[in-house]
Amino acid sequence: MEYGVATAQERNPLEAEGAPAPEPPYDEMLTAHGQVRGHYAAFHQRIAALSQAEMSERQRTLERFFLLQGITFTVYGGESSTERIIPTDVLPRIIPAAEWARIETGLIQRLRALNMFLADIYGPQQILMDGIVPRELVLGAPSYRREMQNLYVPHQAYANVCGSDLIRQPDGEFAVLEDNLRVPSGVSYMLANREASRRTFPGSFREARVRAIDRYPDLLLSTLKSMAAEWRPNPQIVVLTPGVYNSAYYEHAYLARLMGCPLVEGRDLVVHDNMVYMRTTTGLRRIDVIYRRVDDDFIDPLTFRRDSGLGSAGLFNAYRAGNVVICNAPGTGVADDKAIYAYVPEIIRYYLGEDAILPNVETFLCREASHLSHVLANLDKLVVKAVGASGGYGMLVGPHATQKEREAFAEAVKADPANYIAQPTIQLSTAPCLVDGAIEPRHVDLRPFILSGEKIVVTPGALTRVALRKGSLVVNSSQGGGSKDTWVLEDEPAGAQP
Amino acid sequence: MMLARVADSLYWIGRYVERAEHMCRLSDVMLNASLDRNEAAGQVTRVVLAAVGDDETARSDDPYQLALALALDRDDPGSIASSIALARENARQVRDQITTETWERLNLIYLRMTAAEAANGFDEGAGAFLHDVIADLHLFKGAADATMSHGEGWGFLMLGVYLERAQLIGRLLQVCFGARRPLDDHMALMGVLRMSCALEPYLRRFTADVQPDKVLDFLLLDEEFPRSMRFCTARIEEYLRTAAHHAGGAAGPERLAGRLRARLQYADLAELHDAGGLITTVLDECADLHQSIYDTFVAYSLEMRLPA
Numbered sequence: 077m078e079y080g081v082a083t084a085q086e087r088n089p090l091e092a093e094g095a096p097a098p099e100p101p102y103d104e105m106l107t108a109h110g111q112v113r114g115h116y117a118a119f120h121q122r123i124a125a126l127s128q129a130e131m132s133e134r135q136r137t138l139e140r141f142f143l144l145q146g147i148t149f150t151v152y153g154g155e156s157s158t159e160r161i162i163p164t165d166v167l168p169r170i171i172p173a174a175e176w177a178r179i180e181t182g183l184i185q186r187l188r189a190l191n192m193f194l195a196d197i198y199g200p201q202q203i204l205m206d207g208i209v210p211r212e213l214v215l216g217a218p219s220y221r222r223e224m225q226n227l228y229v230p231h232q233a234y235a236n237v238c239g240s241d242l243i244r245q246p247d248g249e250f251a252v253l254e255d256n257l258r259v260p261s262g263v264s265y266m267l268a269n270r271e272a273s274r275r276t277f278p279g280s281f282r283e284a285r286v287r288a289i290d291r292y293p294d295l296l297l298s299t300l301k302s303m304a305a306e307w308r309p310n311p312q313i314v315v316l317t318p319g320v321y322n323s324a325y326y327e328h329a330y331l332a333r334l335m336g337c338p339l340v341e342g343r344d345l346v347v348h349d350n351m352v353y354m355r356t357t358t359g360l361r362r363i364d365v366i367y368r369r370v371d372d373d374f375i376d377p378l379t380f381r382r383d384s385g386l387g388s389a390g391l392f393n394a395y396r397a398g399n400v401v402i403c404n405a406p407g408t409g410v411a412d413d414k415a416i417y418a419y420v421p422e423i424i425r426y427y428l429g430e431d432a433i434l435p436n437v438e439t440f441l442c443r444e445a446s447h448l449s450h451v452l453a454n455l456d457k458l459v460v461k462a463v464g465a466s467g468g469y470g471m472l473v474g475p476h477a478t479q480k481e482r483e484a485f486a487e488a489v490k491a492d493p494a495n496y497i498a499q500p501t502i503q504l505s506t507a508p509c510l511v512d513g514a515i516e517p518r519h520v521d522l523r524p525f526i527l528s529g530e531k532i533v534v535t536p537g538a539l540t541r542v543a544l545r546k547g548s549l550v551v552n553s554s555q556g557g558g559s560k561d562t563w564v565l566e567d568e569p570a571g572a573q574p
Numbered sequence: 575m576m577l578a579r580v581a582d583s584l585y586w587i588g589r590y591v592e593r594a595e596h597m598c599r600l601s602d603v604m605l606n607a608s609l610d611r612n613e614a615a616g617q618v619t620r621v622v623l624a625a626v627g628d629d630e631t632a633r634s635d636d637p638y639q640l641a642l643a644l645a646l647d648r649d650d651p652g653s654i655a656s657s658i659a660l661a662r663e664n665a666r667q668v669r670d671q672i673t674t675e676t677w678e679r680l681n682l683i684y685l686r687m688t689a690a691e692a693a694n695g696f697d698e699g700a701g702a703f704l705h706d707v708i709a710d711l712h713l714f715k716g717a718a719d720a721t722m723s724h725g726e727g728w729g730f731l732m733l734g735v736y737l738e739r740a741q742l743i744g745r746l747l748q749v750c751f752g753a754r755r756p757l758d759d760h761m762a763l764m765g766v767l768r769m770s771c772a773l774e775p776y777l778r779r780f781t782a783d784v785q786p787d788k789v790l791d792f793l794l795l796d797e798e799f800p801r802s803m804r805f806c807t808a809r810i811e812e813y814l815r816t817a818a819h820h821a822g823g824a825a826g827p828e829r830l831a832g833r834l835r836a837r838l839q840y841a842d843l844a845e846l847h848d849a850g851g852l853i854t855t856v857l858d859e860c861a862d863l864h865q866s867i868y869d870t871f872v873a874y875s876l877e878m879r880l881p882a
Contacts, residue, residue, distance in 0.1 A: 145674070146666065146681050320667050329669035339670040344577050348880055355578040357726065357871040358820055359879040 099246035101503035103517055104169055115172040115565060122280045123167065128513040134276040135166045135510055141272045147265075147326055162265065163558030165509045168273050169520060169540040170284070170563045179242065179250055180534045182434030183526050187238050189424040190255065190411045191528060194234040196427075198224045198407065208426050209419045213443075217416070219258075219409030221372065223379055227396060229405050230303050233528045236367075236403040237296070239263070239539075242434070242522040244505035251435045253502075253521065255412040255420070257404065259369050262539040262559075263525050264327035267292060269561035270537065285566040289537035292525070293334035296367075299529035300335075303401045304364045311364035314340045314354065318370050318386045328369050342370070347390030350397040365401045366391075372406045380406075414463045414497050415441055438500055442493040451489065451498040455482045458498040460489060473549065475501050504549055509542055509560070519543040521551050522562065536564040575820055580671050581730045582872045583664040588734020590661035591680070595711045596742045596769075597654045600625060601641040602704040603768045607761070608637035614761030621757070621766065624749040625742075626652060641700060646692055654707065655687045673721040679714040683707065729817030733810060733867065737860060740806035743770060743793060744857045747803070751790050752850035758786050766793075770801050791843045794853070803856060804838040810863070811835045817871070827866040834859045 100108065105116045112120045123131070142148065142161040171179075196203050197214050204211045214220060239260030241253045270289055274281055297313070304311035317328035319341050332339035338354065346353045346360060353360035373380050375387035394400045410416065418439040421432040440447040440458070451458060455474050462470035472485040489496045506517035524538040540562045541551035551557040600622045607618040619637055626644065634640055647653045651660075662684040665672060686692065687707070696703045715735075722728050750757040750766055757763060763784045767773040770793055779796070780788045796802040811831040818824040837856065846852060 143685065144678050144681060146669070146677065315670075320663070325666075326669075329666075332670035337670075338577055338580075339668075340577060341579070344579055346876060355876075356575045357578055357581045357817070358575050359874075360876075361575060 099503060101517075101519065102244050102246050102248050102505040104244070104505055104507040104520070115170050118283055119168070119170060119277075119280050122277070123508075123515070131166070131510055131515075132513050138164060138166050138272045138276050141275060142268065145268065147268055163542075163544055163556075164265075164269060164272070165518075165542055165544070165558055165560040166273070166276050167508050167510055167515070168277070168561040168563045169507045169522075170565065171522075171538075173565050173567050175250070176287075176536060176564045178433065179522075179524065180536070182250075182252075182432070183238075183240060183524060183534050184532045185424060185428065185430065185433050186240070186252065186255070186420065187235065187526050187528055187532055189427045190238075190257065190420070191232050191234050192427040193423050194405075194408060194411050195229065195232040197410065198229075198234075199226060203423070203426055206426070208422055209416065213413075213415055213419075214410060217410050217413050219372070219407065219413055221407030221410075223392060223396075224405065224407040227405075228398065230306055230401070231528075231530050233299075233303065233530075234405040235408045235411070236299055236303065236405075236528055237263075238526040238528065239523050240526065242524065242538075243437070243502055244522070245437075246503050246505075249435070250522070251437050252420070253437055254414070255417065256523075257408040257412040259371060259404065260523075260525070261324040261327055261369070262523055262541075263292060264324075264330040265559050266523075266525065266535075266537055266539040266562070267330070269539070269559060273561040273563075281563075284563055286563040287536040287566055289535050292535045293331060295527055295533055295535065296331065297335045297337070299527045299533075300365050300367055300401075300403055302529035302531075303403055305530070307398075308364050312362060313337045313365040313367065314363050316340055316342070316345075316366050316368040316370055316375075316387075318342075318374070322369075324369065331367075337367075342385060342387045345388035345391070347388055347394050350390070350394045350399050352388070352391060352394045352400045363400060365403060367403050372409065375402065375406065414461055415443070415494075418497065437502060440498040442489055442496040442498065447498075448489070448493050451496075452486055455486060457501060459501055460485060460496055460498045463495050463497060473501065476549075501549070504543070504551070507540070507542070507560070509544070511544070511546075516546070518546070519549050519551065520560075538562045538564075576671070576726055578872045578874075580668045581727070581817070582868070583668045584671065584727050584730040585734040585867070587661045587664045587668075587680075588731045588736075589738040590657045590664070590734075591711055591714060592735045592738040593652075593742065594654045594657035594661070595708055596739070597626065597644055597652070597657065598704045598708045598711075599769050599771060601644050601654075602701060602708075603765050604637050605641050605700050605704075606768075607765055610761075612761065614759050614765065617757065617759055617762040618765040621746070621749055621762070622769075625746045625769075627745075638700070642693075642696060645696055645700075645704065646687070648688075655692075658684050658687050671727055672718070675721045676714065676718045679710065679717045683710045683714065686710070724816070726817055726820045729813045729815075729819075730871075732813040733817060736806045736809040736813065737864060739801060740803050740810065741857060741860050743801055743803055743806070744853055744860065746770065747790065747793055748850065748853050748857065751786065752853055756786050756790075760784055763789050772799060772801055775799050787843065790849060794849070795838060795841055795843060804835075804841075807831070807835040807838050807856075814867070824870045826870050827863060830859060830863045830866055834863065 105113060107113060139161055142164060148161050203209055204214060235257035237260060239256040239262060242250050243253045244250050300313050301311060314337055315328055315332040317325060317339055329339055340354050344354050346355060352363045354363055368375055370386050374384040376389060376392040377384045377387060378389045379392035395402050418441055421436055424430060424432045440451050442448045442451055458474045460472045504519040504521055507520045508515045509518040520540050520542050522538050522540055524534060526532060526534050540560045542558045542560055543549055543551045544558045545556050604619055604622045607615045643650060645654045648655055650656060662680050665677060665680050669677060746769060763786060766789060767776050772793060776792050792799065793802055795804045797804060799805055814827055814831045818828060841852060
């Protein structure tokens, strides 16, 4: 094996000094003894044969592809503005077939239960009456939308598009770190990374028998269609974007283009008589399904935030009247709330009578006194997160924080304990990445995308997010994270070892 | 059927790329003329400044500085770099409506024009730099032609191209031939033909006998040359029909476009006492047509279109 810089053991200096070491992270390519895992063997052999210059050349090919496609964000400064690409690593992360099969069934189980949970809390609220989830936790959450109460949602599919964040724990088991049921993004990067890796490693790609993900736009379209199928066989579907200045605009345009649906903005929409129309060159055209990439708060100034110009006045009433379907349904955020998260295994058991296939990460709810004292006493070992925040904001990574930061955070937690949860610092697994021409391990997570309409389907691929800074555990793109392609293999190569 | 906003953006992409291409030629001809120390150089510079509307406000009379500003000054909304940035921004807004091949071409030009090295590139060889931009813009149009469906959206894109071209050439002719004393210097007239990319086609029709009335005739009324105003107005009428076809016709703009086309189709320079007057009329009608297209397809009032 050669990571060049350090072997799996050497990467843990604490261990050598006899200090109580955290468990070393699981490495996607190498076993703890430095042997290449079976599903990485062929790829490892290929990259080992490449010179540093050849590797860097491939990285440049990839970056050029992203730049040309306009998968960029603009950095404004002084005289001119420049286009930067989203940091992307050229080396794919590889997942063997058997591991994927487990992930897939686990994700389907989880989303099924979460959709049932949403149908229940926006309906009879049986789970609250049975005391499985505290009533105030649900009804008091800012993401709970009482406007959704008793509203008919076809197939009980509230979260039509879900992007869950999975991590691999030191023992090699995948666990769910977070569910994203609101307007999850990143799927265009999954598809673009694939496009790029087919160009950068065509030989390995063919040889590895990677499962195709190209059908995602088509599956998304069928999912959206199924939401209107009961009343309209051939619905007019649109993608609603906040506009060109949104950081995910590329993705909105990409999905609209690949589904062949118009990409609309709030200013293109007109609501009249509880019907939604778009302004076309030939007059007004009725819309049946809106795949909205605008947050709940902004979709309708009459129902939600009054200062929003991103949505359309009257949209929610048209939805309530059953004249249009909004996907994802408003109010799904209550089921991916960081405090509700702790109850998901219970939720799965309650609705499906099954144990969760994908475990949660151990979570302490500061709203409970015993948990709070544990959290405050162990701030240096825990990751503390604000319940309402996302994207890596409003969180404290205990072991990496200074004493002063920890004290300040402790005050904030004590002032509003219900707003915080804590989890042990998890050693995300590492995967080989190209850093300055050399191959080094970096921490990664996994965001697969699950679609639910008439059926629930998981695309056999994912966005692997990478913490590109050495030692960093934060993979969010807003905090110096990047991404890489994820290869889900068709089957195990002969003679492979797990 | 397409979104009104999308039609508007496609139309403006057409206008901006055409404007950028025209400005490249003006700059290139001006720089080239400035290499010769003669009367024509000064005339050409004045023609260019008047054609871009800068004759009053020009900050410099050094052709190189003028050309540099015209090419790369992002603070000037009329510069080549600004036009390309605006075309690209519009393309980004309708990214789902244009093919990847078309987008890549435009994005590439944008990345080159706005790169930090662009000023160096211009410095090392302004002629070659401008020549490359023009060639890239031709590639963009070629990619669009070869890969986009020639339907409604294409109609709006090409409407933008030809309406802008008619107005740019019209403005150039107005500057050269609308004044009391028309341009008559041989070298300056050659410059005007080059600015319109018309030198070689002109020579094939009229030989090297370059006369003001023949240059005017060619750029205003030639039936086949793609930058003559007559040719442009014929295309405008045609693409308006393509665009309006889906709307079940659009009486307002179609009438204006038909009249404009007929005005140039049946004009005869020999009978005409006031060429400047005709050019002005045509430019005014182009502006009316622009407004009419916008009012009919994009900014129509909702009350008229709501379902009963």
